[in-house]
Amino acid sequence: MFELDPAAPNVTASRYRQVSVAAVDSLDPASLTAHFTGREAYVRTRFVVARRRDRPERVALVELARDGSADLFSPAPAARVLAGAEECAYVRDDRADPGIASHLAAAAQRCPGARCVVVEGRYSHISFILNPDPIEVTVVDVVPPAPSKLADQVRRVLDSTEELPPVTVTEQIIDSRDLLAEARRRSPEPGGGPQPVLVPCRGGGVDIDGAAVSYLDERPEPAGPWTLLGCERSRRIHDWFYGAAPAGVVDWCPRRFVGPGILAGDGASPDASGPSGAPVAPAAPGAAAPGALVLSRCCLLEEGVERHPGAVWVPWGATLGEVRQALELLVGERAGAWTRT
Template identity: 50%
Template sequence: MRIGPNFIPNRYRGVSVSTVPADVGLDEASLRAHLMGRDAYRRTRFVVARAGDGTGGVALLHVTRASDTELFSPVVAVDLLAGPDECAYVVEPEADTGIPSVLAAVAAQRAPGVRAVVVQGRYAHVNFIIDPKPLRVVVREVVPPEPAKLLDQVRRIIAVTESLPPIELVGELTELASLAGEQPSGHYLLPCRGSGGEVPGATVSYLDEHPERADWTLLGCTRSQQIHRWFYGEDPPTVDFCPKRAVRESAPDALTLTKCCLQEEHVESGDGWVSVPWGSSLEHIREALALLVAQEDPPWAPV
């Protein structure tokens, strides 16, 4: 069996946990001699072998059964995937072990640098990850509001999605107040009050309240400029905070998820990036992540 990065069983019900007798070593030859010919349930594909001598040792095995249709059949082949010197067993009661990103996160937090990590998680279900290398995804957006909405939505999706590869999120957040420094002014116009944006030391008005025209600088994007033009018949001095602009101009260094106010109901993608509507739903996020990870070569899939 070929073992590549982010090697994860597609169903944890195919993972069996077995405590071997104290006199059985966790090397491949000893475990093969112990397991060959023993009956295994028809769903069993992998065995987590735990040492019975109290040392806490653990090894990972792939097993082949004589039949895939009989309820039980004898083991006819045993292959060592990871020995006790490169394997850790972690108990994390709140971890959903069916979720690849959760497995990778537990491995990074509880067993950093270990090649193979077995996780006993929620409902006492057990699964494992070998050679964890989560896909780095940059989430680019403007704050406030807090928490950063897009980043929060992506976290929620990957926390419950079994079909995505392990993903590590990196928030690339731009503060409205810091953008104001690009064009100092005593009065700023922000797109909406609901975001809670403020600029210390300056007067702030909100475009969605259609305030009386004043001598202000707009902190906004193309849609805000369009609304301002509709309300007041002219364009104000503007600091454009569009998070999509940079990825549209050149391919980002890392896979990037961002958003755009000009997208109302659709998801857009380009080389190394995907953009969702500003008011994106969780379904938009799910679609965007699928498009983003599809750009990886070779594609990932559980085994």
């Protein structure tokens, strides 16, 4: 009579009309079951958020069995309590869209220990997430410019997509100036003072303490004794412009900061030729946690996405469509993680 596994992860309602709200006098499980069994319910109603009449923030989640009747209203042949009042939390958040699983998961994160979180959000809609266990995605990106464009794009996609499972995002943001400082600590520069730095474009707005900064997109002439702070693509452009490698290179490509289990040796890197001879700073610590799903970007990718086990890359100038595609591929690795009714 009931097909839903009450222990399944991330149970959400796919349609707002599946969820109704009812005021009741008691949240006692036996009285809830008795109250809703045989009671007439709207044809689409499958879940009831039962609220205590005198304390509406006290709720329980009830599931109704349906007999397949096409009538607009029909009695529910059975009812069961999916989450009792002690297991439920109630969140009111006018910014949360209850139709977006990641918004439900974000609300659930504010209620640790609650097995079911009922969310009253935008448009005063009410929905729930049962057994919240969102998929964790780590966004690895480089700043400046800050804040991270990719992290912002991921947020915007998650904020507007009802077709994605609940996702929580961890940002692993690398500051390219820290990479430069680290490289300089490792090999102090001759003459004491900071050597000039070349960055890919003026739009990045990089300000580096005391160092003269030039911008590769302005094709400065002549070439200086600069350190290139950029990705492999910038290095190739430098070679094209000046017919030689820069004096130094600090590679900020996020590929360098993603765990070896994800990228090294899987043979899918688009650039196996390695650096063009200039010294490259070693990888910085703080790679994404083992097992985390990683979303990052690389200037060597022109368009589309590049998929690896546990990681997907988008181009440096990724569209929202590419970011969404990358998220879909990543969460596809967690089949069964979302129980959409």
